[in-house]
Amino acid sequence: MVIVNTGNLFIVSAPSGAGKTSLAKALIASSEFITMSVSHTTRTKRGGEVHGEDYFFVDQSEFQQMVEEGVFLEYAEVYGNYYGTSSLAVDEMLTKGLNVLLDIDWQGARRVRKKMPDAVSISVLPPSIEELERRLRSRGSDSEDVIQSRMQQALSEMAHCKESDFAVLNDDFNTALSELSLIVAGQGDRIRPLNSHVRSLMGIVE
Template sequence: MHVTGKLFIISAPSGAGKTSLARALIANSGNCRMSVSHTTRHRRANEVDGVDYFFTSKDEFLAMTEDGVFLEHAQVYGNYYGTSRLAVEEMLAKGDNVMLDIDWQGARLVRQQMPKAVSISILPPSIDELERRLRSRGSDSADVIAARMQKAYDEMAHCRESDFIVLNDDFNQALRDLTLILDGEGDSIRPLTLDIDALLDGV
């Protein structure tokens, strides 16, 4: 009998460590692949087309949207991002587990179309720590950081929609929690001790 892969959705505010955790998870797994999104954002010097993103023009992206190419798509900070439905389905058909790195809105759309997908929210230990991580990058202006923080509040406010919530207060522990979820043992992850309401207090 042919075995198809599982679809995992990881959502988190910028600065929560989602990208680093996802890369480590894939590196430690033999059959998990990250879905490569399409974007209209300009390619940065260290990025590779087809590896980091599929870089495309706005006109091409909008035409693909009209053709129903995307499983989900969104506009973020003036740029468009989208997940190819065909690419995801092909990887799943090969038996690969597929990981989507998308926000809560995209996650909601994907769950509606693929209800067997497993959704995971990654949270920072505190708002202060999240802002510290964003500032430590040294690549964003104060206005950009403020915009990212506001979007972070919005992202975290929807974390309860996910099947699992993982706290990234300790990278190795968070990675172990994610590995358990990937292996179908999500009930064994450590209990969430973070008070989400307190985390979002004043938002």
């Protein structure tokens, strides 16, 4: 009998500006045992982004065709743009025994958990709303209307973070990265508890 050792699926989600993408990339770079699933998106490519590495950039009609063909494990609309994760790509990597990391929003995370209940979900959180706004403004690429829209959406997204298996506070990048690494290594019980302020933003009653 041939025993196939499949990899584990990890889902990382966070409000915009919490730092999940930077943390996810750093985690991938620090370990050969986990890889990133590259999403498809209809949003405009930002400076420095590479097609096929950061995202697969497609137009609206191409994305819709992929939806109709059942290509995606999950897809969602975020800030007027669509993002989707290829089922085939994820399955192939898991079958090879690789641990796979999905960098997706809470809507996508919820859909993946329904289809793959063994997936481990992780929320990355900012230390405060004020710090989140500072990070969004420091990008220097968004209008005031966009920033305010992202802030409102962030509050909504943080309320869904309590659905995750783990929550990582990104108040210090290296500490947050270490905690992500612990979770992937199956040692999530060693990460820090969240402070009361962040717990209240998540809608957790003390």
